[in-house]
Amino acid sequence: MKKYIVLFSAFFALASCEVDESLNIDQKSPTSVPASGLFTNAARNFFDQMNGAHHYRLYAQYWAQTTYPETSQYIMTGLQDNIWSSLYSGVLQDLKGAREIIAIEGAANSKNQLAIIEMLEVYAFSVLVDTYGNVPYSEALDPLNPSPKYDDAAEIYTDILSRLDGAISNMGAGAGFEASQDPIYGGDMNLWKKAANSLKLRLAMRLADINPAVAQQKATEAATGVITSNAENFGINYLSSAPNTNPLWVTLVQSGRNDYVAANTMVDAMNSLNDPRLDYYFELKDGAYKGGIYGDANAASGFSAVSDELKNPALKGNLITASEVSFLLAEAAARGFNVTGSAETHYSNGVTTSIENWGGTESDATTYLAQSSVAYNTAAGDWKTKIGTQKWIAMYNNNFEGWTTYRLFDYPVLNAAPGMSIQDIPTRILYPISEATLNGPALNSAISAIGGNNKTTKLFWDKF
Amino acid sequence: MKTTLNGILTLLLVFVVQISFAQEKTISGTVSDQNNIPLGGVNILVQGTSNGTQSDFDGNFTINASVGQTLVFTYIGLKQTTVVVGSSNVMNIQMQEDAQALEEVVVTGMGVSREKKSLGYAAQEISGDAVSTVKVDNVVNSLSGKISGVQIKANNNFGGSSNFIIRGISSLTGNNQPLFVIDGVPIANTINNTSAQRGGSTGYDYGNAASDINPDDVSSINVLKGAAASAIYGSRGANGVVIITTKKGKSGDAKISISSNVTVGSIDKNTFLEYQDKYGAGYGPYYGSTGYFEDLDVNGDGIDDLVVPTYDDGSYGAPLDGSLVYQWDAFVPEHPNYLKATPYVAGKTTPVDFFETTLQYNNSVSVSGGNDKSTFRLGYTNFDTKGMLPNSMLNKNTINLNGTLNVSDRFTVGANANTIIQRTTGRNSTGYSDNLTTQMRQWWQVNVDIDSQREIFEQTGQNYSWNHLGSVGGSALEPLYWDNPYWTRYKNYQTDKRNRFYGNIFATYNLTSWLDLTTKVAIDTYKELREERRAVGSTSAGFGVLRDSEGSGYDRTDVDFTELNYDLMLNVNTYITDDISLSGVAGLNIRRSDYGYYHQSTAGGLKVPGLYALSNSVNGVPLPQESLSRKQVNGLYAQASIGYKNLLYLDLTDRYDTSSALPTDNNSYNYFAVSSSLIFSSLIKNTPWLNFGKLRAGYAEVGNDLPANNIYDTFSVVDNFGSSSLFSFPSTKQNSELVPERTKELEMGLEARMFNNRVGFDFTYYKKNTENQLMPVSTTTATGFSRRWVNAGEIENKGFELGLNVNPIKLKDFSWDINVNWSKNENMVVSLYGDTENIVLNSYQGGISINATKGQPYGTIRGTGFVFDNNGNKVVDGNGYYKSQADQILGDSNPDWNGGITNKFQYKDLTLSFLIDIQKGGDVYSLDMHYGQGTGLPNYTAGLNELGNPVRDAVADGGGILNVGVTEDGAVNTVRARADYYGGAYYWGNASRNPGAMTVYDASYVKLRELALAYNLKTLPKGIKAASLSLVGRNLWIISKDVPFADPESGLGAGNSQGYLSGSYPTLKTVGLSLNLEF
Secondary structure, rough: OOHHHHHHHHHHHHOOOOOOOHHHHHOOOOOOOOOHHHHHHHHHHHHHHHHHHHHHHHHOEEEEOOOOOOOOOOOOOOHHHHHHHHHHHHHHHHHHHHHHHHHHOOOOHHHHHHHHHHHHHHHHHHHHHHHHHHHEEEEEEEHHHOOOOEEOOHHHHHHHHHHHHHHHOOOOOOOOOOOHHOOOOOOHHHHHHHHHHHHHHHHHHHHOOOHHHHHHHHHHHHOOOOOHHHHOOOEEEOOOOOOOOHHHHHHHHHHHOOEEEEEEHHHHHHHOOOOOHHHHHHOOOOOOOOEEEEHHHHHHOOOEEEEHHHHHOOOEEEOOOOHHHHHHHHHHHHOOOOOOHHHHHHHHHHHHHHHHHOOOHHHHHHHHOOOOOOOOOOOOOOHHHHHHHHHHHHHOOOOOHHHHHHHOOOOOOOOOOOOOOOOOOOOOOOHHHHHHOOOHHHHHHHHHOOOOOOOOOOOOOOOO | OOHHHHHHHHHHHHHHHOOOOOOEEEEEEEEEEOOEEOOOEEEEEEOOOEEEEEEEOOOOEEEOOOOOOEEEEEEEEEEEEEOOOOOOOEEEOOOEEEHHHOEEEOHHHHOEEEEEHOOOOOOEEEHHHHHHHHOOOOOHHHHOOOOOOOOEEEOOOOOOOEEEEEEEOOOOOOOOEEEEEEEEEEEEEEEOOOOOOOHOOHHHHHHHHHHHOOOOHHEEEEOOOEEEEEHHHHHHHOOEEEEEEEOOOOOEEEEEEEEEEEEEEOOOHHOOOOEEEOOOEEEEOOOOOOEEEEEEEEOOOOOOOOOOOOOOOOOOOOOOOOOOHHHEEHHHOOOOOOOOOEEEEEEEEOOHOOOEEEEEEEEEEEEEOOOOOOOEEEEEEEEEOOOOOOEEEEEHHHHHHHEEEEOOEEEEEEEEEEEEEEEOOOOOEEOOOOOOOHHHHHHOOOOOOHHHHHHHHHOOOOOOOOOOOOOOOOOOOOOOOOOOOHHHHHHHOOEEEEEEEEEEEEEEEEEOOOOOEEEEEEEEEEEEEEEEEEOOOOOEEEEEOOOOOOEEEEEEEEEEEEEEEEEEEOOOOOOOOOOOOEEEEEEEEEEEEEEEEEEEEEOOOOOOOEEEEEEEHHOOOOOOOOEEEEEEEEEEEEEEEEOOOOOEEEEEEEEEEEEOOOHHHHHHEEEEEEEEEOOOOOOOOOOOOOOEEEEEEEEEEEEOOOOOOOOOOOOOEEEOOOOEEEEEEEOOOOOOOOEEEEEEEEEEEEEEEOOOEEOOOOOEEEEEEEEEOOOEEEHHHHHHEEHHHHHEEEEEEEEEEEEEEEEEEOOOOEEEEEEEEEEEEEEEEEEOOOOOEEEEEEEEEOOOEEEEEEEOOOEEEEEEOOOEEOOOEEEEEOOOOOOEEEEEEEEEEEOOEEEEEOOOEEEEEEEEEEEEEEEEEEEEEEHHHHHHHOOOEEEEHHEEOOOOOOOOOOOOHHOEEEEOEEEEOOEOOOOOOOOOOOOOOOOEEEEEOOHHHHHHOOOOOOEEEEEEEEEOOOOOOOOOEEEEEEEEEEEEEEEEEEEOOOOOOOOOOOOOOOEEEOOOOOOOEEEEEEEEEOO
8 A cells, every 4th residue: 555655656746847848939930030031021011001001092082982982981990000000010010120130130231221220110100190190109119018108299200300310321331131131122222321311301391381490401401312213212012923912903903892993083183184194093984084973982883993003913112202202302492492403393303203103205294294284384373282283193102192292282172072071181090999998098198189089180290 | 649549449349358148037126206106217236246227217127136136226315225136026116215315426526426415516417318319510509508507609600619608708818618528538629710700700610629529428417617616627627617428338238229310400580681672783873874773785786774783782772663674694695584684573582592401310329338347338420411501511420439347356447439530511601701691691682583593503603693793894704792602602612621539548446445546548639621712713702821812712721639638646435434534536637738720721813723722822822820839737636525424525625737838937826626515404304395405615716827839929920022031020929927817716505405306406606706817918009019918807707506496297107397597697807907998809890899898797899889868869960860979888798697497298108398598688789780781681671661651762752761869959850861772771880870789689589499209119129128219309499589680699609709790690490300229
């Protein structure tokens, strides 16, 4: 009997010792990865997010909807959370991780790599601010702080502009990320620097109404190093097959759905100007370009469809183009900022590079610009009207800037959706619904700081 | 694995050879109780042998014994009676009641058989008959309404999962399903449906692994509801334990049992949509020149024809007045109506006619027997069923082998082996998109005759859908949103197969008369292959690893699971003094489990149509999704039960676990249970009406760990972007500071039997708090992550359980038994993480979420709600529509109470029993109604309004719907809302009107769940020991419900997020015939 008890106790003693802790190490996921993989993923997510945000194509009234017009009636359900989480956790977190790993890796080109990451972080935060207003910034991206405060939008702008200056000055000779990991510029630091300067110009011009001194200083600094040709456009080279295509192809082709047609606002404007880009933007319907009523349900069979150009899976996803830069410079000149070249020259360049980027010729552009309704000196309205209208047409496939053009200039003249007024056109996106439950107190102080969580609350730079 | 199986087979062959048969004289007689009422089911045993039998319903018995041997008669609640065999061959026995020694024995934790009276906690046992008489594909479903304190939700998915919750949801985000233990072996009951499926998007319900349990092999099921009972099972017992004891061979004659069952079923039409038949395709009056039809020259005569908008999937179109129009079939060259206009009328057949008669066969044979050295049982069951959808089949073969061998007086070895091979074809897709019933319930044209879809599919084999683009100049082979439903069933079907083995071998050595040592090795392992197909020519839907919208593809998932349990335990059973008994167990358990999940698919479509292979991918095959979860838990436990004079019992349990899934510094945790029972009827004399009375109380604290791989951070590998390799942070931040969570539970109970055991009840109160929960809480993604593992939150469950047995009539030939189970659970989320007020458990289509909100029951339904004025009236806007406001609590998915009443009537050899299953309260949101009424499908969307006018007439003409409510200034609403287009009174809502609350319903039901009429044949041909024939029915009648056109139970599947209906499948009414024979 005793011997069994001894045996049993011995067995117990043996078995009660430690479990095999290595079992809890995930065998199928890496615990360390190269920084470049995180950078490329963040960049891709960012371009996907910006190119795929189709609601801005509606808000800018480029497109109208078919059977289900809720989004064009400014129902934002789902959008609010989606933009927020894809920028913070899909883009910024991976950039932050890449930055930390680069610091450890200590490669020779790490200064350039860090500058590129800084530039993308600045870009992503500027989009967050331009979308919502005040957002978490100084306390963001800390998983141990579940309730980050929302920083003042203007202060974020000041900080990111200074970070961008640092990034630009750190962009030097030599390589950035290796070409295979840089689907934007293939590792060319010169182009990254031009993109960073162009972004700086854009952010500077956002401040033109509320802080003209800073706007002028930053715009002038940036203007000498910006993107000047379509070959230099800041865009990602999408591939022809899923899952690496332009998000437009996913929505328009892969889905097999017919949810969008041309909007009357855009088509009417372009028809009246005999715009050669109509052929690139939309399909003919019964021999003409015909837009569906913006904000209403439209039969897909009755109106111009979105063009085949936009249905190309490998369509380059441009976020900063030579055309946009030209319009920014035109605006700077029109405001009397000290930049080289006249408003008219930059305006014409903006139109021309846009037409050329879609496949039109220089003579198409010349013909178009020769019309009194288009030419800078003869077109109707003040500089805001002219630049606003033409920039809006040019930003057709840069949807966020298209909508922002309207927010900044209050031009072009958009249509009120049925049953609504022009004042109902959103000037910002509502905060995510989930923030109310996940970070309520911080959200509430942000809401009172910006003047209400409304679609039509104006952002800090949106003075007029 | 193979070696193990071979070893067990060899062992069992040894047992088979060992069988021998006894030879003595035959004694027959009758057993009756003190009132001379014949007693059936009395156990009769020849003392000192394993030779035994049972009396039949009339108390008759026959047994072989030799003169001088002693017969022992035992029966629950009666005194054991012994009679020495004399010269007479006839023996009539009268047994006396004995409330003092009511030795009801149940199998409790760790397989220990205990007298039920000694238990200080609630344990409810039901017999195997309760689950094998009326057979269903998932044994869990058979328990519905039969056990108090549990809530079972059987959805209608073919081969689908069942939600099984004991005493309420206690874990905020973790598993809440109980542990299944079969003959001491824990059985994995993983519900491994994808998160997309659980979240209501495309997917299949692959069932829960407990459905592998074969009802024919079940001898009894004991449900341990509380922590006091289940603490010994460790963390996994925290949600309760379902202990299943399988049938074993008994010493005595070898016995062959055959059971054959055939069941037919058809859908309960009350659980499917009733269509309107007055208006055809479209969303409203905005098509072409007529408002309802496209203008297209179909027949080529140069004049535009009226064409039904085939591309739109709603029924707010033109009146079905029989006028001649071009419909979907006019575009199909193979169709007789090609280029012909046909009368515009409602479809002669509706989707109700799509559902087929189901057929289910269940045939099983078992052989069992034994002698004083060994026992064995061998069983084989074939289960074969054809579901309500075309091309759906499930086949399951189960082999069960059980045996024990007494190697010596002191040494017993045994084994149990079960092999299950299940093959399924054509599970139904669930959730919102790409699900046939969402097509039928939400997005349909009532002018389509569904049978004509079958005809064209059978004729051509092509995807000619009613929803094609022909009416706008496209091809009739270009479906827009919906495929031909027959194409979906026959071309886009899934298959899966699961090969499973579970079993154990054990050896017990009697160290002394009061101490046994048992070692046991148990294994549960399965491999599962799931294949999903999408044929070339289908509409696009989320598919494959990437969940991209794909028109064709092949997707396979391999699941590979193994769990090993090594047990060593000492069993004590002794008397310390004459009055004080001690029984107990001390042991060691090492559990090791590996769960592998490998998911791969094609991308960009299939190169060669009809070939379902990964190599047939148009684009490069995306990176597979692989996960491997490995875990080891070592447990040391001891349980002691001390009894005093059959009067007072005290149970003490302690367990110490070490888990590999916890951080190294905090990976061990101790917990305990204390319970006690007092048989107060032993103290009270002079109360002859009270046969038995017991008070019990128990308290337990149980720790729990978390799933593997949640401590250390890792990265996700993302599909390459061209030549770029991509990595990402996962959405969940891990945490290496976690500590075990803890459940504290108090329970008290009162049991009594009275009036000659004719009335009995068992009442329990419990309160259970689960604290410091281990969960991945949602965080603002501004932290860089959407979730983080933390210890946080507390849920409280408290409630009552009542079991009641009444035997109102007990005559010689007739008896009536009533069995009632009733339970009420109140659930409350006490706290969440930090200041968090709400955790979204799942967000669904329709702007609906299921939530855990602080201060509310777990599982509140949130979405847009009505706006009410100060008097509680619903506010209506200027157009007569209900106004809405965002983020309101619309309902609570928890029922107020559940109950079941079984009535059993026995007349001679005929038994009639039926079970009424009741759920009171609980809410459910229906996406089917949200969209279905929005597209104008249900009958009432084409009904008459309060003026007697068609609601679809223009408001100016007296049509529309008058919503009951007040205007914003408080006046009674008099504006009728438009109901002539989809954006009207039944519109699926936006932020300002037509709230989601419009389609929230009370989930109460009263169901005639089971009905069985059984006949035990009295006069039997020679050689047949027993025979019975039963007619059984299940779900024959939903006596009462509030959810329109659907079964309130028909959710997406099992899991924590309940209370949401989308693409519900109708409920099956089944009738079956069973024949049971024993040789």
